[in-house]
Amino acid sequence: MVGGYAGKILRVNLSKGSFTVKDLDLSLMRSLIGCLGVASKIMLEEVDPSVEPLSAENKLILATGPLTGSTAPAANKSAVISRSPLTGIWGEAIFSANCGIELKRAGYDMIIVEGKSEKPVYLWISDGVVDIRDAGSIWGMDTFTSCEAIKGDLGERDAAVACIGPAGERLVRLAAIISDNGRAAGRCGLGAVMGSKKLKAIAIKGSQRINVADQDMLNRLRSEIIETVRERMKPFSDYGTARGVVAFEEMGNLPVKNWTKGRFPGAEKISGMRMAETILAGRKACFACPVACGRYVRISSGKYAPLEGYGPEYETIAALGSLCMNDNLEAIAKANDLCNRFGLDTISVGATISFAMECYERGIITRDDTDGIDLVWGNDEAIIRMIELIGLKKDFGAILGEGSMRATNIIGRGAERYAMHSKGLEIPMHNPYRFKEMGLQYATSERGACHLRGLSMLPARGVLIPDLGFDKKIDGFSIEGKAHLVKVMQDACRVIDALGICKFIVFFGGIPLRRVAELYTAVTGWETTLEDLMRAGERIWMLQRAFNVRMGVRRKDDTLPKRFLEEPMCEGAAKGQIVELEPMLNEYYSERGLDDEGKPKIEKLRELSLDFAIKFIE
Amino acid sequence: MIKVTLIILDESLRKIISEKEIKVELSEDKATIEGLISDVAMKYGGFILEVLSKPAKNSILLNGQDIEFLGYFNAKLSDGDRVAIIPLVSGG
Numbered sequence: 031m032v033g034g035y036a037g038k039i040l041r042v043n044l045s046k047g048s049f050t051v052k053d054l055d056l057s058l059m060r061s062l063i064g065c066l067g068v069a070s071k072i073m074l075e076e077v078d079p080s081v082e083p084l085s086a087e088n089k090l091i092l093a094t095g096p097l098t099g100s101t102a103p104a105a106n107k108s109a110v111i112s113r114s115p116l117t118g119i120w121g122e123a124i125f126s127a128n129c130g131i132e133l134k135r136a137g138y139d140m141i142i143v144e145g146k147s148e149k150p151v152y153l154w155i156s157d158g159v160v161d162i163r164d165a166g167s168i169w170g171m172d173t174f175t176s177c178e179a180i181k182g183d184l185g186e187r188d189a190a191v192a193c194i195g196p197a198g199e200r201l202v203r204l205a206a207i208i209s210d211n212g213r214a215a216g217r218c219g220l221g222a223v224m225g226s227k228k229l230k231a232i233a234i235k236g237s238q239r240i241n242v243a244d245q246d247m248l249n250r251l252r253s254e255i256i257e258t259v260r261e262r263m264k265p266f267s268d269y270g271t272a273r274g275v276v277a278f279e280e281m282g283n284l285p286v287k288n289w290t291k292g293r294f295p296g297a298e299k300i301s302g303m304r305m306a307e308t309i310l311a312g313r314k315a316c317f318a319c320p321v322a323c324g325r326y327v328r329i330s331s332g333k334y335a336p337l338e339g340y341g342p343e344y345e346t347i348a349a350l351g352s353l354c355m356n357d358n359l360e361a362i363a364k365a366n367d368l369c370n371r372f373g374l375d376t377i378s379v380g381a382t383i384s385f386a387m388e389c390y391e392r393g394i395i396t397r398d399d400t401d402g403i404d405l406v407w408g409n410d411e412a413i414i415r416m417i418e419l420i421g422l423k424k425d426f427g428a429i430l431g432e433g434s435m436r437a438t439n440i441i442g443r444g445a446e447r448y449a450m451h452s453k454g455l456e457i458p459m460h461n462p463y464r465f466k467e468m469g470l471q472y473a474t475s476e477r478g479a480c481h482l483r484g485l486s487m488l489p490a491r492g493v494l495i496p497d498l499g500f501d502k503k504i505d506g507f508s509i510e511g512k513a514h515l516v517k518v519m520q521d522a523c524r525v526i527d528a529l530g531i532c533k534f535i536v537f538f539g540g541i542p543l544r545r546v547a548e549l550y551t552a553v554t555g556w557e558t559t560l561e562d563l564m565r566a567g568e569r570i571w572m573l574q575r576a577f578n579v580r581m582g583v584r585r586k587d588d589t590l591p592k593r594f595l596e597e598p599m600c601e602g603a604a605k606g607q608i609v610e611l612e613p614m615l616n617e618y619y620s621e622r623g624l625d626d627e628g629k630p631k632i633e634k635l636r637e638l639s640l641d642f643a644i645k646f647i648e
Numbered sequence: 649m650i651k652v653t654l655i656i657l658d659e660s661l662r663k664i665i666s667e668k669e670i671k672v673e674l675s676e677d678k679a680t681i682e683g684l685i686s687d688v689a690m691k692y693g694g695f696i697l698e699v700l701s702k703p704a705k706n707s708i709l710l711n712g713q714d715i716e717f718l719g720y721f722n723a724k725l726s727d728g729d730r731v732a733i734i735p736l737v738s739g740g
Contacts, residue, residue: 273738274739275739277657280709281734344740490714492707507717603709
C-alpha cells in the first residue's frame with residue numbers, strides 16, 4: 031500500500047447540508063504529487079468564468095500533500111484554494127495549520143467545500159464524522175476567540191481549527207484564514223470566500239496513523255537533514271524571518287515609502303535583532319520543524335500595552351513598517367495582532383495603506399476622504415486605526431479593504447499610478463529594482479505578485495541550489511538568464527508546496543532537492559527522482575496558468591506597476607535601476623511554452639500529459 | 649586618502665568589532681576591498697579574515713552590490729563608499 035496519502039477526498043455541500051467521499055485517484059498522484067495539483071485540475075474543470083468568487087458556486091478547497099503530517103522535516107503545509115475575490119483569478123494561500131495535519135489523520139487528503147449556508151456554520155470533521163454545526167453564537171468573534179469557542183463547543187481541546195474573523199464575515203477582500211496555531215492563509219482574500227459561504231471555521235481532529243512506506247529510511251533522512259538545517263538556520267531560530275531587515279536595507283531589497291525610496295533610516299529599529307532585544311517572549315515552531323522561526327511577543331508598557339501573542343514576520347514588518355515609513359516595532363506588533371484577530375492579510379493591508387498614504391501626500395485624498403484620519407507617512411496610530419476600519423469594513427476602511435486595485439477605481443483622480451500590485455495582488459516585500467528576477471516572478475506568478483512562488487532571488491543572495499543548476503551567485507541587477515531561473519524556481523516551489531513541506535527549510539536549510547525526492551520515496555514507497563518532482567511542479571504551474579487563461583488572463587496581465595517599469599529608483603543600492611520586464615518576459619514565454627498571447631501551447635500541454643486541459647483554453 | 653564606511657551585520661564579527669559601522673581611512677594605493685580588509689585586520693585582529701574566508705556564510709557588498717560582480721577583492725573603493733559584510737541566510 032502506498033504511504034503518505036490518506037486516500038480519500040471529502041466534498042461538502044453547504045447549500046444542501048450534505049457530503050460525499052471519493053477515493054483519491056492515486057494514478058493522478060504519480061504525475062501531480064500532491065492535492066495542490068489535484069485541486070488545480072478540479073478548479074480548471076469545475077469553475078468556469080461565470081462563477082463569481084463570492085457566490086455559492088465557487089469552491090473552497092483545503093489540500094494537503096503526501097508529506098503533510100509525516101515526520102519529514104517541517105512537513106506541515108496545506109493549501110487553501112479558490113477563485114480569489116481579490117484578483118478574480120487563481121486564489122491560493124499556503125499555511126502550516128494544524129488542521130491540515132489533522133485532516134490527514136481523519137482520513138482525508140482534501141476537502142472541497144461548495145454551496146453556501148443560510149446561517150453561520152462551522153465544519154467539524156473527525157474519524158468517521160462530518161458535521162455542519164451552528165456557528166451563530168461564534169459569528170462576530172475575533173479569530174483566536176473563535177478557535178477557543180469552537181473547541182469549547184465541541185469539548186475537544188485538541189481539535190485543530192482554522193477560521194475567519196470579522197473581516198472575512200464582512201467579505202473584506204483582504205480577509206485571511208487564521209489557524210489556532212497562529213499561522214495565516216493570508217493572501218488572495220480567501221477569508222471572504224469562507225465568509226460568503228457563511229462558513230466560520232473548519233475544525234478537525236483525527237486519530238488515524240499517517241502511513242509511511244519506509245519509516246527507517248524516513249528516520250535516517252530526517253536525522254541527516256535536521257543536523258544541517260539546525261546549524262544553517264540558527265539565525266532564523268534566533269531572530270526569525272526579520273533577521274534580514276538591516277541587510278535588505280543595505281542591499282536595496284527593503285521596500286520603502288510605497289517603493290519610491292531605497293533607504294530607510296529606521297531599519298535597525300524594526301529588525302529581528304531589535305525584536306529579540308525588546309519584545310520577544312518566545313519562539314514558535316510549526317509541526318515537525320527543527321527551526322522555530324515563528325515569534326511570540328509581549329508588550330507590557332507604553333501605548334500598545336498590554337499585548338501578548340504571535341509576533342510579526344519579515345513580510346509584515348516591511349509592509350506595515352518601512353513601506354509605510356513606520357519605524358515603531360511595537361506598533362507593527364500591534365498591527366500584526368489586529369490583522370490576525372480581524373483575519374486580514376498583513377501584506378496586502380500594509381501595501382494598501384501605503385498606497386493610501388501616497389495618495390494622501392499627493393492630495394488625491396484628504397482628511398475628508400479618510401474620515402479625519404491623518405494618513406501621513408509613518409503615523410503609526412493612523413495605521414492601527416485604518417486596520418480596525420478595514421477589518422470592520424467601515425468608513426474609508428471599506429474602500430481600502432477592497433484592495434488597492436479596486437480602491438483606485440473608487441478613488442479615481444489618477445490614484446492607479448500609485449497602486450502597487452500585479453493582477454490585483456499587492457506586491458510583497460522583496461524589491462524587483464534590486465532583484466530583476468523578482469520582477470519577472472511577480473509578473474508571472476499564478477496568484478498575482480508573490481514572493482513565495484519562486485523565491486528566485488535566492489541565488490543572487492548567495493543561497494545556492496546546485497541540483498537545479500544554480501551553483502554560483504547570480505547578479506541581481508542583470509536580466510540575463512532570469513527567465514530560466516524564474517521558471518525553474520517556480521516549478522520547484524510548486525512541487526515543494528504540493529508535497530506539503532516548508533520551502534524555507536528546503537532552501538535556507540540547504541536540503542538538496544534530490545533529498546526531498548528521497549523523502550517522498552520514503553513516505554510513499556514510490557521511487558521518484560528530482561526530475562519527476564520538477565515535472566510535477568511544471569504541470570501544476572501549467573494547470574494553474576490554464577485556469578487563469580480560462581478566467582481571461584493574457585499577456586497584458588503579466589505585468590508590473592508602471593513605477594517599476596518607468597521610474598528609476600532614486601537612491602540606495604538599486605539607484606538608477608528600472609525593471610526591464612519585456613525582454614525577460616519574451617524569453618520566459620519561450621521557456622514556459624506559452625504562445626504570444628500568454629496561453630499554454632497545445633503541444634506543451636501534450637508534452638506534459640495535460641491533454642485534458644486543452645479544451646479549457648481553446 | 650579616502651574614507652569608507654564598513655557596515656558589519658555578521659554576528660560573530662560584531663562580537664569583535666562592537667560597532668555596527670566603522671569609518672576607515674585608506675591611502676589611494678590601498679583603495680580596494682583587499683586593502684580595506686587588511687587594514688581592519690591590522691586593527692582588530694586576524695579573526696576578520698577567518699569570517700571573510702567563509703563565502704558560504706557571508707557576502708561582502710560594495711554600495712549594495714556583491715563584490716563577486718565587481719572584481720572581488722580587487723574591487724576599487726572610492727571616497728564615501730559603503731562596504732557591508734552581511735550574512736547569507738538573512739531571512740525571508
